[in-house]
Every structure is written in structure tokens, then in C-alpha cells.
Amino acid sequence: MEEIKNKIYQRLTEAFPEITEHKLDFPYNRLDVKIPKNKVPAILFYLKDEMGFKHLVHITCVDWIEEEKFELIFIVWSPKEKVKVFVRTELDRNNPVMDNIDMIWRQANTYERELREMFGIQFEGLVAPKEFILEDWDDIPPMRRDFDTEAYAKKRFFERPGREDAKDVRQTIAERTGESLPDFAKKYSR
Amino acid sequence: MDILIKILGAVATIIIAFVVGMLYGGLNRKVTARVQNRVGPPFWQNYLDAFKLVSKKTSIHHGVMQHLGPAFLMVSSIGTLLFIPILKGNNWFPNLSFHGDLIFLLYLMVFGSLGLALGAGQTGNPNSAIGVTRGLSQMVGFEIPWVMALVAIMIQYHTTSIADIMHVQEVHGWLMFQKPFAFIAAILAMFGMFRYSPFDIVGAPAELASGPVSEFGGKYLGLMMSSGSIFAFVKLTLYTDLFLGGASNFIELLVKTFLLYMIPVSYGLVSPRYRTEQAVRYFWGWPSFFGLLAILYSVIF
Amino acid sequence: MNTIHITLGILLGGAILTYFANKIAGIVRDIIFISTLLVAAVLFFVKMTPDTIANFNLGDITLTLSLSHFGLLFSIIILGLGVLAGTYSLPYMKGKDNLGFFYMNFLLSIFGMLGIVMANDWVSFFIFWEIMTWSSYLIVVYNGKDTNKIGIKYMLFSALGAYSMLTAIVIAYSQIHSFSIEALMSQFTQLSVSYQIAIPLLFLIGFGVKAAMMPLHVWAPDAYSNAPMSYTSMFSGALSKMGIYGMIIVFVNMINYLPHNTVWREVFAWLGATTAVLATIWAIFQDDAKKLLAYSSVAQLGYIITGVAIGTPLAMIASLFLAVLHGIFKATLFMAVGAVEYRTGTTDMTVVTGLIRKMPWTFLAALISAIALAGIPPIAGFVGKWMLYESLITNGNYILVIAIFFSSTAAFLYVYKLLYNLFLGQEEPEFENVKEAPALMVIPMLILSGFSIFLGFLPGYLFKYIDNALVVMGFPVSEGKWWQMSAIFNGWGNKVSVDLVLYTVITVFVAIAIILFYRWKNSHYVTTKDISLSGEVPKEDENYSFKLDFFKPFERAISPLLKYKIETYYKGFASGMEAFFDFVRRIYNGNAQIYAIYVITFLVILLLFANYIFTV
């Protein structure tokens, strides 16, 4: 396995000297490379067409809020070599723009829509309906780490007294105080 | 006075048909439950369901055909009921059984399907229309063996009247044994007529949201349910009259119709579901073969 | 001068006047057109007595016209439908160009049909037949797309029919030296065997074309759907019945006397049944309402042909009843589709949707006629179908009954397709402003559907005329044996009392309506967008009506049959015909000059053989 991974890495570095970081010592069949974002479509094309990585497993994103970066990860899989390659790239967190790659794999379109909605990453030239899962979302994208989901939930949704935090519910029920509800609604909430 | 008695008789027939049909529906549920190793609902469950549906406080409609659909259905059921002899010798609630014959009944029976189809179409729900096209296709399927069986009987005894056919059976014995091929064809067609599994794709709840009736609720659904129960009784009585020699008293009628009713029910319990084209081809396969055999038998003998 | 002269003169004069009145003003043309029809119809029905005889002298040949009871039955269809379709066409045709031409041909085809049913000799029969054919041809190519191809198809088949008919007439004349229809009938048995076979066969080809019998039906769907709907209601309702008229004459007076006539009957009954079955299947898969109705017409004519071919008294009553009734309900359906076309501009069933609330009266007429077509009691279509079945069963045509029954049950499918796609389903914003058709279009439809209901419980009124007609043809009086005022019987003495059916249905219906309308206010109207769809609300521009591949399951079920029948037979037949047309197109090339030369050539040929034909 190690030899195969080394061989793949050799071929990749020969074709793409721009690869900045790599990590080969993951257990099993995983191989990580990092590359500037303008080279991502090229390396994905190369992986798919020249090296037999036919399957796009996933596109995902990590929010490195301390470093002001988004890290995009494209996972591709070669059914012949049984090796996964993680292609990482970094985006500026304040202006997250990425090239659209759904001409390489059609299914990338779905992942890109999800990333656009959940992280606010703009894919240039992505043709897709505006909304993916959320309807009428009016806040910052919810998967970003600076999005405070608890505060949002508190602001947005009603809350049963005694369930303000992650404490044991039975304890809070024991300490429950009165609720401020209209009379008719009291009847239906107990 | 005479006409008053006739009207009272007709009303009594309708009530009996409703009660018995509903009872059979409940027993069907009970039997199904017992086969599935359940307790099941009480046998009077269907009465409660119907009453509850009718007593719903509000209902909606999409237009005039949604009223007319259930009405057509009910007209078809009750009309057919009034034109078949319930008991042998017509000495008990003869109604209008002297004034119609088998071919007339064939056509009156499909009146309801067309009415329901139009009512379902008015709702604008695509599931309804899909269900209707499946139902009508299936109907074209099972009418063929059914008509073949009827034609075989008619040409054997040179009559198209049900009362005459019942009379013939008093002399010659039950047609079930006299004309076994016709009986087989008719019973196989009956599976499609009752729309139990495996021919229940018309209103398949999981994929079509109950098909044609998906926009009908409240009193409309209650009326359809009642009409379906009456219609079930009508079909069973018709089969009894045609093949089982009719019934000379009410108990006999109940026994015979119940036994007949259990045939599609028990067949449905152990069957998966046919797609529409499979169902249609099924009916044009062995059932039609038996139908042709029956005609041949009648022509030769 | 008697009533026949006057009626025909009015129609002919009216036709010509209408054409020239078009040059003056539209309103004058309309008034002349409709008053011609009305005056002719009133005069005909009030003044006409069956023993009137009118002679027209054309040189040496004398054309004799008289009205028998048999012709009277058909002239009821012709003039009744003519008046209603004429009324209907006033608003329907408004704004089209070349209207004088259309109305002239309209009147001329009525003139032709009326002439046919009164003709006493084959020459006048043929002349009027050609007037009818030509006027209908000119209307078929009057507008619409692809008129060249459709027109040539129609013309080719009509020519085939006409010339085979002419050949038969010539042969008959050469043998019996008389053009009189009665003479041929009375001397038919004395002809030699080859003539006894050739003459009816040639006649049946001629009439089969007009009645759209199986191998000769190819022109019908296109021609029916291409003519303006106001004329198609007559084209399908009345004009096709001329073929039936001729067939009845041939079957009753010639084939009855042939030694092996049951073979003839079986063959033609099966041709009719095949027509019915195949045309029904094709009708199910049409997406254009006009085409659907056109195929349905072919199918219904198939029933009638079957009944005529069987030829027992009950079958004859059944097919004549169906013939009249087909005129009534199919005309209504064509008119209703025409009304939809008038308001929405299209009859494509995948486009039009949800018109029931916009055009309720049109829907009512279409519904009643559709029920009549499907043959469901208590509407009159049932009476005809019942008698047809009974006649087939009692006559021993068991498999034929199954075929007819299949076609009749499958008719539910296209009836539902028509009603659902045009009138039911979700409403479309595009048709938001559609209004009910003008009164002059709705009233004829409602009158005709009224007849459908009326004949449903009192068919005796029509049976009386049919009885008289059949007595003329040599059948025994059938009143009391096959029918009473509101009851019908079969050969085994079973009966259906149709009035009781109606009363039962109405009683139950009223009772149910009371139950349904009890606490009326608790039932709310919601739009067709408000449907249970897993909580989704269709957007304004979304329409969820089920339109495409409407009977796909059925299509899959009969796909082996379709493959066998349509792919190999029909396509092969059609392509063979196409190749034939390619050849024929050199003759019928659309150039009037060439046509003139063609006609002249034909006349020259006729004159060359004149000695043989006329003087022997």
C-alpha cells in the first residue's frame, strides 16, 4: 500500500510541482495533498482522466476561523488502486470564491450547492437553484463557526421553560416556575 | 298502495344491502387481521367509520363533479341492486328485476366507475387521474372474461334474464357445476371487480395516496364507502344468482354470498400486487381462455 | 312542381345566393344561409308526403326522385343536423375568410345528401353522391394545415368508391337495361352468378368508403379532424350515414338473395367489428381531441356496419337506431370540441385543461353525449347497444359479441380522456379569461343532448320511424315484438324497461343529492391548486394535471397487439398507400387544369363506350 501511495504521489508531484504540502502516513489507503486553488480543477482532471480516480466521494469544507481560512477538501477514489486522494486547498475566508468543477463530475453540483448554502462559498459559474435545503435563510451561513446556533435558536424559536440549556430535564422540571402563556394555550401545553 | 309497498320493499332492500355489505367489509378486516395474527378491529368497525365520515363537520369540494361523482357511484350501486332478484322465485322484494337483463346490468355497473372517474378528475389531483387511468385499464381487462362467461350462460339457456337463469338452475342444478369453465372465468374476473390484492394498484395508498379518492373526505368518502359496500353485496348476490342457484331464504343468501366473498379476500391475502399491464394481461390470459372454453362448451353441448 | 322540386330548388338556389351574397355583406350571407336551411327543413317536414314523385329531365335521361319512409328516416338526420350545425356555424365561422364558399358547400352537401335519400334511379343517385363528395371535399381542404395530403387521401378514396359504384351501375344497366333502383332489385336474382357477386361487391366498396369501413377508412380521421368542426358534426353525423344507407339497400335487396349470403354477412360483420376494435384502440392514444373523435366516429360506424351486415330485424333496428343516435351524440361532441377550440384556439389535449368552470354548458352537453357514446343507461346510447348485443347473441355471433363488447368497454377510456383533459384537471392561468361559448353554439348542443336523454326513456318515438323505414325494405312490422314505447325486447323474450331505469336513477340521484347538499354551507369550494400533495402548494405557473402518456399502462398491456397490428399492418398499409399516392399525385397534382383534363378524358372515354352503355 505504501508503495502505491508513493507512486501516486510521485506522479502527482511530477505533473504538479505546485503541491505545497502532503501527508502520506495516514493509516490505510488515504493520501493527502495540498495545492493552490487555481490548480484544483487541473489536478482533478488529471486524477480522473490520467490516473483512474473515477469517483468523486465528497467535497467538504473546514472552517479555520483563527487563520481566516476555509479549507476545501475534494475526496476522490480510484476503484483500481483502492486509494483515496484528499485534495485540499485554502480559500480566503473573507472572499471565498472557488472554480466550479461540476463539468468533471456531474454530482459535484450537489455538493457545491450545499457548500454555497452552508458555508457561503461562491462557485463561479455554478448553475443551480438558489436554495438547497434551507428555505428563506436570512442569517450568516449556519455551518460557519462564528454562527452561534444556540443564540439563534433562542432568538428564533419558542422555548419550553426548563429547557434553556443541556441540563437534565428532570431537574429543571422539579424547579419549574410559572409560564407566561395565554390561557387557551396553557391548556394545550403541559 | 301497491306502489307504496314496492317503494318500502326497495328501501328495505337498500338498507339490507348496506348493512350486509358493511358487515362483510368488517369481517374482511377481521379475517385479514386474524390471518396476520392480530386481534383486528371489531366487525362493526365499518359502521363506525362510515358514521364518523358522514358526521365530519366540514368538507371541501373542487367543483360540481365532486358532488356528482359519489352520486353516480351510489346511483350505479342502488340501480343495480334494484334490478337483480335478491331471492329465488322473486317472492321477496322483487323490486325491478323483471325489467332488466344481464347486459343491461353490465352497463349499469360501469356507470359508477365513470362517475367516480369524473369526480376524481375534477379534483385536479394528479394521483387521482393516474389511479383512474389504471382503474379503467384494469376494467377493460376483467370485463372480457366476465362477458365471455355471461355469453356462455346466455347462449346455453337462451335467455338473458337473471330470473330465468335462476329458474334453469332449479331444473338442471347449479351452473357452478353445470358450466364450470364459465364459473372459473367469472370468479377470476371477480378478483379484478373487487379490487383487492393483487389488483389493488388503482388505489395503492403508498404510492398513489389512495388514488381516485385522494381528494374525497368527510361525507363524500362516507358515501363512497357505503356505495362500495352495497356494490359488494350486489356483485355477490349476482354471482350467487348466476352460479350458485340463487337463495330461497335470507340465511342461505348470507351463507352463499359470504363463501363467495371469501374467495377474493383469501386470494388477496396471499398475493402481492400486480402492475396494471400485468393485471390486464392476466385477465386476457387464463381467465379469457376459460371464458372461450365455456363458450365452446355451450356451443357444442 | 311539387315539394321535392321546391325543396331541392331552395337548397340549390340558396347555395348559389349565399355565395354571391358574400360579396355584399356578411350579415346578408348569414341570413340567406340560415333561412335557406330553415325554410327547406320546415317545408320538407311539413309538406312532404312519402308518395310524391318528382321528375327531372336531363336530355334523354329522366331522373326520378321520391321519398320513401326509409329515406325519410335519413332525411331527419340530414335536415335536423343540418339546421343545428348551420346555426352553430354562424358564430363558429365568424371572421374566417372565404365564408361564402364554405356556406355554399355546406348547403350543397345537404342538397346532395337529400338527393341521395330520395333518388329512385342510379343516375340521380350517382349525381347527388358526387355533389355530396365534391362539396365535402372542398370543405375538407377549406382550411387547416397539410390540406394537400389530406385532400388527396380523401379524394382518392372517394374516387375509388365512386368509380366502383359507377362500374356497378354500368354493369347493372348493361344487364337489365334500366337505371331504376327497383328494377335492379327485382331482377337481381335473374342475373348470372358473376354479376351477382360483382355488383354488390362494387357497391359495397363504394359505400364502405363513405362509411369508413376497415380497409377503406384511412381518409376518415384526417378528413374529419381537418374540416371545420361545425361541418364535421355533419360530416361524421350525417354524411357518413349515406354509406350506411347504401349498404342497407345492398344488403337487404341483393345479398339476401345470394346463395351463400351468410358468408358475405360474416365477412362484413367482421370487417365492421375489426374497424370498431382497431379504431377504438387508436382513438385511445390520440392527443388531439379532434383526432380522438374522428377515430371514435370510425369505431362507432363499425358497430353500425356490423349490425347492418348481420341483417336480422333486431340488428337492423339496432343499427338504424345507432345510426341516428351516432348522428346526435357525435355531432354534439364535435360541436363541444369546436366550442373549446373557438374559445381557447386549440384542441390539443395536452394543453387545454380545467375548462369545466369556464364552460359549464358545453361540459354538460359533452358529458351527456359521452355517456350516450359509452352506452350507459339511462341515456339513449344504451338502447342501441343493447339491441345490437342481443341481436348478435341471439343470432349466434358469439365471438363477434366479445369483440364489439371489448371495443365498447375500451370506449370508456377515450371518453374519459376527452372529458378529463379538456374540462377537468387543474385550472390553468392561461385559460383564466375563457368564457362560455356563444348562445348560438351552446343551444344546438343542448338541444341535441336533450334528444339523447329523451330517446333514452322514450325510444319508441324513434323506433316508429325506423319501423316504417324497415317495412319499406321488406321487413315485418316490429312494433310490439322488438320494442314498445319505452321497452325493448330481444329474440328470447327478455326485456328492459328503459323508462323505469330513468325513474330509478332520478329517484336515487335526488335522494343522494339531498344527502350531499344537507348542511351545504359546511362544504367549501377550494381551487384545484389546493390539493393534498404532501403539504406542497403548487406554484402559480405549475400545473400538475396528468396529461402525457395518459393510458400508458393500457398501451403497455396491449403492446404486443399494437406492435403486431399497427406497426406491421397499419404502417405497412399506410406506407404502401403513400407510395401509391406518390404515383397518383402525378394525376391529382393539385392543378385545376389537369383535373379538368382528367374529367374531360373520362367523359371522352364514357362517350366512346356510350353506344354500349346507353343504347344496348
Next chain:
Amino acid sequence: MVNDKNSQKIVDIIQNFARKHSLFVLAYGTGCGAIEIPPTMTSRYDAERFGIRGAATPRQADVLLITGYLTTKTLKRVIRVYEQMQDPKYVIGFGSCTINGGMYWDSYNTIKVLDKYLPVDIYINGCMPRPEAVIEGFIKLQKKIAEGRADGAKQYKENFEWYRANQKKVLGPTTPHIQEYNW
């Protein structure tokens, strides 16, 4: 006679008896709790012996089961479905998520208190409630119906503004119009 108070009462009792024993449950699974319905309905626990059976569309149904957490997106559909059901109709909140948010108490897209948006007749506690608990809940609901206290639909109608305001708040101002409630 129907307007007479006592006879109206009798009619009510009869109707409530029928309603109680014939509950058509809308098969509309919203969360993970939907998986508890098949065992409840089928041979093991057999809810049909209480007259409980599934209905395919909201037009035919009496009971709306909210089986578990409700995202805002689902809530929109659930409200629509509820409004399509015909009076009388009942809502059963099923599982802790409908009561107080359960494990989704701090989720950004899951509502926490169902009875602010729809009138709940019965809550069934648990995560998930077992079929025994579900049947127990149904029996409680039947008891309420028999006593004539299960009038959630009436409350919804009378306080429609309040409910609608709550729904608007969570579904956002840009909510595409929910079709008008057509009673």
C-alpha cells in the same frame, strides 16, 4: 328537534363515540419517530383493534401525528397538511422533540415547542416512545374525544391570528404565502 339542546347533546355523544372509535391517522412521518408507527400498526401491537388505521391523504384523516423533530421546512408543510384536514381533527405530539426540543434544543432549524404553532391535543413523552406508549397516548386521546374536550381545531380557529403570527415568526417574513385557511 336538532336545535334542541338535549337532543344536540345526545347527537354529540353518539358522534363522539363514533369519532373515538374510528381514528384515521395521517401517514405523514416527520422525524425519526415515524419508524415507531409500523410496529404500532402491525401484528405485534395491532393498533387497529382500537379502530386506528392509516389514511393516505389529509382529506380523509382525523389525527395528525407529529412523529419527532420538526425542522422549519417541515413545519411549513405540516401546517399546510393540518389546514387541509377536515374538522374535527386532532394533533398528537410524539416524542420529546415536539415537547421541548429534545436533543435538538439548540438547533438552528428545529422548532422546540409544537403547541405554539399547532394546537396539540396529546403529547406522548419519550425519545422515542415505544409502541405501548403510543397506544396509551391514543387511548388518552379517545378518552378526551369521548368527553368532548379534544377541541384543538376549534381553538385553532378561534385564535388563528395568534397561531399565524407564531408561524410567521419562525417561517420568516419572506415565507411564500401559505394558502388562506378555508374553513
